[in-house]
Amino acid sequence: MDLKKFLELPATGDFRLLNKIDNITDIPVENISLLEPPVEKFVRRHEIILSQALTVRDNETDLKQFIEELYLAGASAVVFAFPGNDFHMLDNILPIYSAKNFPILSMDWDHLFSEVVEETLKEIWKNENEIQTYLEALQRDLLNHFIQGKSLEDAAEVCYKYLGSDIVILDINHKIVGRNSIIRRLSPAGYLKSRTGEIKRLEIANSGRQYGFLLLDNTVFDLNFHSASAVQCINTPLTLWFDREYAIMASRMKSKEDFIWKLAHHEFESLSEVCSKAELLELDISGNFNCILAKVSTSDFNVEGQSNVFIEELALKTALDYKLKCLVSLQHDILVIFLENKNESNTRNQIEDYIASFEKNCEQNIPATAFLWGYDSMGRPVDTLNLGYKNAQKALEFCIDSDGAIHCKCFQFSISEKIISLLRNDEEIRLTASNILNSLKNY
Numbered sequence: 391m392d393l394k395k396f397l398e399l400p401a402t403g404d405f406r407l408l409n410k411i412d413n414i415t416d417i418p419v420e421n422i423s424l425l426e427p428p429v430e431k432f433v434r435r436h437e438i439i440l441s442q443a444l445t446v447r448d449n450e451t452d453l454k455q456f457i458e459e460l461y462l463a464g465a466s467a468v469v470f471a472f473p474g475n476d477f478h479m480l481d482n483i484l485p486i487y488s489a490k491n492f493p494i495l496s497m498d499w500d501h502l503f504s505e506v507v508e509e510t511l512k513e514i515w516k517n518e519n520e521i522q523t524y525l526e527a528l529q530r531d532l533l534n535h536f537i538q539g540k541s542l543e544d545a546a547e548v549c550y551k552y553l554g555s556d557i558v559i560l561d562i563n564h565k566i567v568g569r570n571s572i573i574r575r576l577s578p579a580g581y582l583k584s585r586t587g588e589i590k591r592l593e594i595a596n597s598g599r600q601y602g603f604l605l606l607d608n609t610v611f612d613l614n615f616h617s618a619s620a621v622q623c624i625n626t627p628l629t630l631w632f633d634r635e636y637a638i639m640a641s642r643m644k645s646k647e648d649f650i651w652k653l654a655h656h657e658f659e660s661l662s663e664v665c666s667k668a669e670l671l672e673l674d675i676s677g678n679f680n681c682i683l684a685k686v687s688t689s690d691f692n693v694e695g696q697s698n699v700f701i702e703e704l705a706l707k708t709a710l711d712y713k714l715k716c717l718v719s720l721q722h723d724i725l726v727i728f729l730e731n732k733n734e735s736n737t738r739n740q741i742e743d744y745i746a747s748f749e750k751n752c753e754q755n756i757p758a759t760a761f762l763w764g765y766d767s768m769g770r771p772v773d774t775l776n777l778g779y780k781n782a783q784k785a786l787e788f789c790i791d792s793d794g795a796i797h798c799k800c801f802q803f804s805i806s807e808k809i810i811s812l813l814r815n816d817e818e819i820r821l822t823a824s825n826i827l828n829s830l831k832n833y
């Protein structure tokens with residue numbers, strides 16, 4: 391209920407708005423109570439306060455302080471009943487709260503507070519029940535669509551039908567996964583940018599786990615009036631969709647992960663078997679690929695389950711930005727990437743640009759995650775990718791042995807460094823080298 395409807399109730403017929411207020415239909419009324427100073431923590435947001443202001447009505451300063459505390463507490467309005475219906479002590483206060491758009495009303499001294507409270511609460515409960523029934527119908531419709539296997543686009547259409555607002559559903563990465571049909575043909579970025587001031591963002595979450603967001607036009611369906619009911623009725627069905635999408639994606643990703651892991655370890659009997667499996671998984675394995683390995687470390691991000699898929703998605707998205715084919719598998723803390731080699735003459739730059747872009751994407755989304763890299767700069771066909779994997783593995787080990795001093799290493803440029811490193815740590819070699827160098831120096 392809003393303030394306009396409150397003032398149209400039979401019990402509030404003698405109420406009078408004392409100060410000038412804009413858009414009283416935008417002022418929600420969710421409760422009503424009687425209160426005398428002090429305010430302290432006895433006022434709920436969007437509550438109408440009925441008061442005689444017994445201890446402060448004869449002192450303008452104290453009366454203003456009482457009204458200010460009600461305003462700061464988020465009350466919808468204050469209604470005063472003063473003896474003799476004399477409200478002259480409010481004359482200097484009213485302009486202040488007109489500027490703040492906080493309603494100050496009067497009621498007849500002989501009017502019973504109990505009548506106003508009883509009728510207002512009945513109307514609030516009636517409105518809440520009607521809204522709750524409506525939202526429960528929305529929830530049932532959403533659940534029916536889910537059971538029928540329909541998409542999040544269909545879910546957005548159902549929300550649009552019931553709420554009257556354009557609907558955009560985002561995943562955890564703010565990627566659009568559902569929109570009602572009217573705005574589906576529009577540019578999402580342009581649509582959201584043009585309506586920034588009106589958009590309300592509802593978090594889709596359950597049991598502490600965040601799934602995504604629902605965006606709607608707050609001027610059409612104001613969640614401030616019934617947010618608890620709306621969140622409960624919309625949130626639960628949408629989390630089911632996200633769970634199903636994740637289960638499908640994880641299952642599909644697991645099959646691809648296993649295939650790529652077998653490629654890296656040369657566990658297929660023939661090239662025809664590789665091609666057959668790749669076709670089944672809808673993977674394009676034509677051309678040459680470079681093997682890139684990363685050791686993933688994190689301080690507060692679980693590199694298991696859903697986050698596996700998240701890191702793999704970022705690796706694939708980065709490759710897509712470069713218009714390169716990419717095969718990805720994350721097993722425990724080792725990320726395997728087979729990246730299409732389109733530039734034989736400048737392979738190192740292509741790979742290191744890709745790594746830099748991937749790390750930038752990760753920094754924006756999972757900043758607690760860090761990587762050490764090893765890669766093979768030779769592009770290889772799919773049947774010899776195991777050789778590239780072994781080389782990348784050796785390059786990665788070089789970075790790991792450096793205790794993080796070396797962040798990224800190419801195998802072809804690490805062989806001599808590896809030899810020098812081993813020789814440098816051998817006491818006999820060091821002594822021999824020292825004797826030879828001293829002799830040359832003396833000569």
